[in-house]
Amino acid sequence: MEDTFSKKIQSALTNMANLGIHNAARGMAAMVGENLTVTEPQVTTVPFYEIPNLLGGPETEAVGIYLRVEGSIRGQIMMVIPYSKALELADLTMGEPPGTTSELGPMERSALAELGNLTGSFFLNAIADNTGLAARPSPPAVIVDMVGAIMDIILATADVLSEEVLMLQAKFLRNGRETQADFWLIPDHQTLASIAKQIGASHAG
């Protein structure tokens, strides 16, 4: 699968990612009852094996929020945040002053899981609206461990070690505070083909 992300698919997925992440921000705002926005996400592709380096190396402590996607679209969504950023994001999500969260207890994990859940769901809705391919996310799992160990979760079910994966980088903003989070979307090969077909069909006429 050399040509996994052709330019056309990448640009279509970029548009969907934009839509999805803005939907997600609205959903989160409703959840926290206050304005929480997300900046224009950067969408790029990165070789899978480069990911740990983007996060400070495979031994860096981080938080992973993981969803499996089932339905007409199948794949995985992983949001990875360095540990210190995850604490900031927990504060931001729960409306606490910066520096309040010093460790991730059940409450904080649950808030982060919900954030991942919302982001994933709204993102999938955006794809469904664009392609007619419906999918739903599994309940989110939150993993606190080394980056390398978190990435192994993806490799366990998708043989993407030597491939490029779609990366979204977005900043969450609330009352002038911001926290950056990176997401990786790893569609199953079959799903990528379906999306490509749908995009091809909708652009053919």
Added chain:
Amino acid sequence: MQDSLAVGLGEYKISRNLDDVLVAYGLGSCVGIGMYDPQIRLAGLLHAVLPSSPNGTADKSAKYVTSGIEILLGEMVKAGAEPSRIIVRMAGGANMLIAPGFNQAFNIGTRNVEAAHEMLQRLRLRLVSEEVGGTIGRTVRFYVRDGRMTIRTVGNQEREI
């Protein structure tokens, strides 16, 4: 001075430089398998990702536990190691996801360890220590000088296995 040689996903490295330390960082379900010939002080470390190549393919690579062990053994022998002298140490193979809603596809760590045990037995290689399973990630270090293997987990000190 010690030199750390990183062994990435699906890779292996061997060394006879006594100052080298072979390191596989942040192993989750992956396994780190170290082979050591004490007589010639030759060490090799494999960082395998999946148990074996998918059905019907003959993809022989260090990415898989089974073919990776064969490849590493071959390289060790080529560099002068004697299989009967080789000792093996292993760490990793955690099951990172034990949340409800995720099926047994995620017991990959356990399957990696089982695949390693079978292959080591088939090749009559001597496994002298291991720390596998559980639900946490590990960094594995393998010292060329004396064939020691250590692990480190988040928030903990390095310790020998």
